[in-house]
Amino acid sequence: xxxxxxxxxxxLVDSNDVLLxxxxxxxxxxxxxxxxxxxxxxxxxxxxxxxxxLQDQEVRQGIKAFSDWPTIPQxxxxxxxxxxxxxxxxxxxSGELGTLMSEKGVAAA
Numbered sequence: 001x002x003x004x005x006x007x008x009x010x011x012l013v014d015s016n017d018v019l020l021x022x023x024x025x026x027x028x029x030x031x032x033x034x035x036x037x038x039x040x041x042x043x044x045x046x047x048x049x050x051x052x053x054l055q056d057q058e059v060r061q062g063i064k065a066f067s068d069w070p071t072i073p074q075x076x077x078x079x080x081x082x083x084x085x086x087x088x089x090x091x092x093x094s095g096e097l098g099t100l101m102s103e104k105g106v107a108a109a
Contacts (some may be wrong), residue, residue: 005062013076017106018048021063022073026050028107033085037073040092046101047109 013019013067018041024030026038030052041048053060053072060072067074073084076101082088091097 001062001065005058009066011078019076020050023078034073037085040088045109047107
């Protein structure tokens with residue numbers, strides 16, 4: 001990963017309270033895992049931004065190194081890497097994800 005890509009990813013993460021790196025867009029997710037991640041965020045009613053990794057190969061590869069996580073989607077909350085779709089689902093079902101959003105002061109959608 002280039003320093004430019006690293007810098008771009010850091011800027012994206014730092015400038016959005018809730019950021020989902022995903023395949024596709026919230027309206028048209030391009031994989032089941034991204035679709036599930038969007039459904040969880042929508043159900044929590046939090047405002048979030050997304051980055052379509054399919055639009056930028058550098059970001060698609062770079063985010064995996066950036067987070068040291070091999071799969072997409074990837075969720076960041078207030079600059080902190082939370083995890084992928086499975087972790088989001090577990091945290092959502094246990095109430096942990098909603099609590100995290102509240103504790104971090106994430107705005108409602």
